[in-house]
Amino acid sequence: MANGQGHGGTGGYGAPPQDSYGPAPYGQNPYAGQNPYAQPVPPPQAYQPQQPYPAQQAHPAPQPYPAPPSQPAPRPPHPAARFGAPPASGPGGPGGFPGPAPRRNRLAVLLQFLLQWIYAPLWVLGLVLLFVVLILADYSGGGPSSDGWLKVNRGFIPPRRLRAELTGRPEHWERYVAPVLERRIAAAEASYAAGGGEVQPDLGRVVGVRLALRLYRGLGAAGVVRLAESRGWHGVASGTDAGHVRLARHFPAPATLNAPSPHDPPAAPGTPWGPQPVRFAPLLPFVLLLQIVYAPVYGLLTCWVKRPEPDYWDRWGARWTVGPRAFRAEFTNSPAAWDRHIRRILERDSNRTRPTTTRTPDGTLALRIHLKRATYRGAGAHQALRIAAAQGWTLDPAYTPDPANSLRLTRPAAPTQP
Structure with a gap:
């Protein structure tokens, strides 16, 4: 079968550029160099040597009035303020995130942990049988919500969370929440690297994470926000949704766009911008x-x-x-x-x-x-x-x-x- 690609010949994408789109309307490549929408980086400040301390007078001049107290310098706004989120000023404080939720009954927690090894497999088996029946019956109606009873893990207490549920101590909850939060943040940042996130007016992108209350009950939303801020994230107001804590991170627009211009010579085959090998x-x-x-x-x-x-x-x-x-x-x-x-x-x-x-x-x-x-x-x-x-x-x-x-x-x- 003839191959019409013709790389390197008189036709195809490996040939010299054909001026099919007219002369270039600009003199330089608009895709290479600085991104005009990237956030500017402030220039480094030069080092200013301190003035030598003046010689102390033997008899300082008397002050008729005491010097007025210096006013504290204004603090910069919290990074979450630009997204409409209040800063975490403390558990239950004004404009802050709520603290730890009420503890569950220890006996109820122990019963759920012991019985879940029985009802969880039966739960999964029932879901499998339900889907088989729906497929054989050619069911065309609306299926059950995947955010409800289909999630078996929502009623399951892992052993690593059992200790935190029984003791209710914040340090035990933090040991449990920290790995969960790291995995959620890593997944969200991987989503950003793959092109995910919501584009903002400044052409930066925002990605978010949401944690359910069962994952941080004894730590509180304020504690989760504190852990997230140490990783470059911030808390976002959840509104009326008291059963979740929302986190977000803003990534600025890329500083450079290294790409060829549409009027540049065609990229060579096999290069990232050139034709790729097709299948047999x-x-x-x-x-x-x-x-x-x-x-x-x-x-x-x-x-x-x-x-x-x-x-x-x-x-x-x-x-x-x-x-x-x-x-x-x-x-x-x-x-x-x-x-x-x-x-x-x-x-x-x-x-x-x-x-x-x-x-x-x-x-x-x-x-x-x-x-x-x-x-x-x-x-x-x-x-x-x-x-x-x-x-x-x-x-x-x-x-x-x-x-x-x-x-x-x-x-x-x-x-x-x-």
């Missing part, structure tokens, strides 16, 4: 058929098992699945087919019923889309950037470019879009 074409029909079986099974397993990589589905799917839209482009490996596929995905994402829009620093609405690796595998991220630039898209300054896995783009939203 005769195997693609079998992959397309077999993924109907193993893709749903994998998706069901990932609902119960948390992976440290939040974008693992996108990366795994780009390697072991093929979409119906990308099948022809990857099967023929033709530059024209890849270009058509990229333009089709751009048009689909631009015309969504509910597009992703956020405010920019100047107050305008910006439309944001996310191109996955499978969209431009054989064409390369640089070619996708060239096609998107012709439609007004640019690299999103709120994200660090990751061309080997995804491409995040933005452009001003149309006036008719919400």
Whole structure:
């Protein structure tokens, strides 16, 4: 089968650049260097030597009035104030986070710990039988909420929490909560590194963590916030939700955007911005058929098992699945087919019923889309950037470019879009 890629020849993505988008409207690469939306770093202050202490007078001049007391310097605002969260001024204090909750009855805790080894397996078995019955009965109604009785672990007391429940001492609760909090924070920061988080008007991103009351009952929300602040996080007001404590962290916009310009020569094949190797074409029909079986099974397993990589589905799917839209482009490996596929995905994402829009620093609405690796595998991220630039898209300054896995783009939203 002929390969239409043609790297290094007179056609394809390895050829010299074709001026298909006209002359460059700017003289330098807008994607390299300093991010205009990044927070400025204050210059280091020069060292000022202290003045020599004046010689002490033998008879100091008398002071007719005592010197007025110096006013304390104003304290800088708490970092949580910019997100509408009150500072943790103390347990139960004004504007602070609540302290420890009332202790549970020791006898009830012991009974729950002993009986859970009996009812927890029966609980799981009942859920499995229920789902089997629903599948065999071809049930099409709304399923039960996964936030309710489906979570068996919510009624389970692990042995490491039993001591904290029985003693009620804050130091025992802190030993239990600290590892849980570290895992939640690590997962949230991994989500940020994979492109998660809510984009803010300053193009920084905020990620959050929520802990249930059963995990910190004897420590209190104030104690959890204190542990989080030592890791660079802060507490957020939970409002009427007294059963959880909310934490957040603000990450500024990346300082630099190291990426080629759409008018630069095409990136070489095999480089992060260049075309990537495609899969063996005769195997693609079998992959397309077999993924109907193993893709749903994998998706069901990932609902119960948390992976440290939040974008693992996108990366795994780009390697072991093929979409119906990308099948022809990857099967023929033709530059024209890849270009058509990229333009089709751009048009689909631009015309969504509910597009992703956020405010920019100047107050305008910006439309944001996310191109996955499978969209431009054989064409390369640089070619996708060239096609998107012709439609007004640019690299999103709120994200660090990751061309080997995804491409995040933005452009001003149309006036008719919400």
